[in-house]
Amino acid sequence: xxxxxxxxxxxxxxxxxxxxxxxxxxxxxxxxxxxxxxxxxxxxxxxxxxxxxxxxxxxxxxxxxxxxxxxxxxxxxxxxxxxxxxxxxxxxxxxxxxxxxxxxxxxxxxxxxxxxxxxxxxxxxxxxxxxxxxxxxxxxxxxxxxxxxxxxxxxxxxxxxxxxxxxxxxxxxxxxxxxxxxxxxxxxxxxxxxxxxxxxxxxxxxxxxxxxxxxxxxxxxxxxxxxxxxxxxxxxxxxxxxxxxxxxxxxxxxxxxxxxxxxxxxxxxxxxxxxxxx
Amino acid sequence: xxxxxxxxxxxxxxxxxxxxxxxxxxxxxxxxxxxxxxxxxxxxxxxxxxxxxxxxxxxxxxxxxxxxxxxxxxxxxxxxxxxxxxxxxxxxxxxxxxxxxxxxxxxxxxxxxxxxxxxxxxxxxxxxxxxxxxxxxxxxxxxxxxxxxxxxxxxxxxxxxxxxxxxxxxxxxxxxxxxxxxxxxxxxxxxxxxxxxxxxxxxxxxxxxxxxxxxxxxxxxxxxxxxxxxxxxxxxxxxxxxxxxxxxxxxxxxxxxxxxxxxxxxxxxxxxxxxxxxxxxxxxxxxxxxxxxxxxxxxxxxxxx
Numbered sequence: 001x002x003x004x005x006x007x008x009x010x011x012x013x014x015x016x017x018x019x020x021x022x023x024x025x026x027x028x029x030x031x032x033x034x035x036x037x038x039x040x041x042x043x044x045x046x047x048x049x050x051x052x053x054x055x056x057x058x059x060x061x062x063x064x065x066x067x068x069x070x071x072x073x074x075x076x077x078x079x080x081x082x083x084x085x086x087x088x089x090x091x092x093x094x095x096x097x098x099x100x101x102x103x104x105x106x107x108x109x110x111x112x113x114x115x116x117x118x119x120x121x122x123x124x125x126x127x128x129x130x131x132x133x134x135x136x137x138x139x140x141x142x143x144x145x146x147x148x149x150x151x152x153x154x155x156x157x158x159x160x161x162x163x164x165x166x167x168x169x170x171x172x173x174x175x176x177x178x179x180x181x182x183x184x185x186x187x188x189x190x191x192x193x194x195x196x197x198x199x200x201x202x203x204x205x206x207x208x209x210x211x212x213x214x215x216x217x218x219x220x221x222x223x224x225x226x227x228x229x230x231x232x233x234x235x236x237x238x239x240x241x242x243x244x245x246x247x248x249x250x251x252x253x254x255x256x257x258x259x260x261x262x263x264x265x266x267x268x269x270x271x272x273x274x275x276x277x278x
Numbered sequence: 279x280x281x282x283x284x285x286x287x288x289x290x291x292x293x294x295x296x297x298x299x300x301x302x303x304x305x306x307x308x309x310x311x312x313x314x315x316x317x318x319x320x321x322x323x324x325x326x327x328x329x330x331x332x333x334x335x336x337x338x339x340x341x342x343x344x345x346x347x348x349x350x351x352x353x354x355x356x357x358x359x360x361x362x363x364x365x366x367x368x369x370x371x372x373x374x375x376x377x378x379x380x381x382x383x384x385x386x387x388x389x390x391x392x393x394x395x396x397x398x399x400x401x402x403x404x405x406x407x408x409x410x411x412x413x414x415x416x417x418x419x420x421x422x423x424x425x426x427x428x429x430x431x432x433x434x435x436x437x438x439x440x441x442x443x444x445x446x447x448x449x450x451x452x453x454x455x456x457x458x459x460x461x462x463x464x465x466x467x468x469x470x471x472x473x474x475x476x477x478x479x480x481x482x483x484x485x486x487x488x489x490x491x492x493x494x495x496x497x498x499x500x501x502x503x504x505x506x507x508x509x510x511x512x513x514x515x516x517x518x519x520x521x522x523x524x525x526x527x528x529x530x531x532x533x534x535x536x537x538x539x540x541x542x543x544x545x546x547x548x549x550x551x552x553x554x555x556x557x558x559x560x561x562x563x564x565x566x567x568x569x570x571x572x573x574x575x576x577x578x579x580x581x582x583x
């Protein structure tokens with residue numbers, strides 16, 4: 001394996017072949033997904049699934065759009081935007097407190113929040129369900145937002161704290177000397193200087209919430225609050241043998257993320273490994 | 279490693295501020311976290327001693343729930359399947375992710391282009407991936423027809439002897455890119471001088487990998503392995519969509535067994551017992567791995583455990 005900075009040797013043929021193999025493994029399903037979504041239903045049963053359709057059509061997409069797709073899209077957008085906004089706002093405020101307050105209490109708070117990194121979401125679904133039902137939030141968009149925010153806070157605080165910590169103490173002190181209140185310091189010092197961390201956290205959480213399947217599955221049931229990942233599941237039941245329509249729904253649900261990936265690949269890549277790699 | 283938090287540094291930098299920010303700034307984050315993450319963690323322990331059908335009020339049932347659940351053959355079977363699933367997933371994902379990460383770390387142009395595509399699985403929801411693979415692996419209209427090969431005419435997800443392996447593969451398809459990214463970042467931090475020295479010593483590509491790359495990646499390996507093992511212990515979204523635990527019980531791993539017991543069988547008590555077991559094993563596993571690595575860096579990465 002050629003490593004960075006090493007003097008060029010002969011090309012690594014075995015490495016390239018292995019890489020090519022995994023490339024095929026990765027793109028064949030995606031290629032199949034897009035191709036099939038463009039096929040007519042009858043053609044699906046007749047044509048070779050890996051060859052382009054003889055008569056491509058957007059009919060499957062129209063069918064999906066006519067079946068409430070936009071409502072599910074709107075729900076997903078609402079849940080994602082509100083959840084990410086809440087995560088960023090609460091985590092930033094908390095991080096400012098955790099970094100700048102030298103109190104014993106703040107250290108306790110930090111350890112408690114970091115404990116959350118070790119909680120597997122899946123293992124808490126029964127009590128989360130119980131809580132949401134008891135609070136009367138079952139089958140509402142709030143039911144999806146609040147637990148998502150709660151489980152996002154530990155990693156967000158961790159990343160933002162690491163960033164806010166690097167803001168020189170003198171900046172805080174001089175702002176304070178100028179008579180700035182905590183809101184002003186938060187707004188005109190901490191917020192702008194921790195923007196890279198906020199972008200990272202925002203991207204990471206947006207992907208998590210957008211693609212999340214488990215909370216929608218256990219906490220909602222009406223189609224009026226259905227989000228995209230869950231809608232794919234129900235489309236599958238609804239369209240049944242119309243596989244191109246089901247796969248058109250899958251493609252449409254991933255389209256916003258794909259578009260974001262094309263525009264901001266760097267942010268998405270660094271956002272996804274947020275906190276685990278440099 | 280951004281995860282490594284030096285709590286000492288936090289307090290040192292912030293030592294003796296004349297007027298520190300008030301506690302209420304942390305209150306919203308703390309309140310939401312406590313209510314919807316911390317409380318459920320405690321709640322699951324309490325609920326594991328109750329009988330509850332998911333609708334009425336939980337009633338106290340004591341240790342019977344634990345006894346019944348743990349001695350239930352279905353749970354035993356799920357535990358065994360989970361062990362097989364975790365081990366197979368690790369054996370598949372770890373080497374592929376490591377090799378792919380090292381490959382992606384190369385500066386060649388084609389590798390940069392390929393890396394853009396390797397990333398694709400991370401953009402899809404588990405529902406999207408599960409549905410796509412179900413269709414692709416369809417014995418009549420999927421790959422079997424495309425390649426016109428009898429080998430692919432197998433009913434991949436419908437054969438109890440094969441389904442688990444297929445699930446391991448699809449879950450790996452999903453998570454390998456993430457771990458490959460970790461390894462890519464790790465490899466790029468290895469000082470080039472180490473490779474230059476190795477070349478001077480006459481080390482070929484394989485020896486460089488064995489004696490420079492691998493040892494230098496040990497922290498990444500521990501991080502990635504912990505995430506992989508603990509992750510596949512509790513993960514089930516994709517399995518739920520791919521097979522729903524079937525055929526029969528062939529892919530009914532423990533977290534899925536928990537979901538089905540609770541939300542399909544309306545037995546929230548036993549489901550909570552399984553959840554507590556999962557939390558316990560998960561915690562033990564990450565603690566053991568951080569001990570095993572024996573590195574201060576890893577311990578601080580697990581800060582708060």
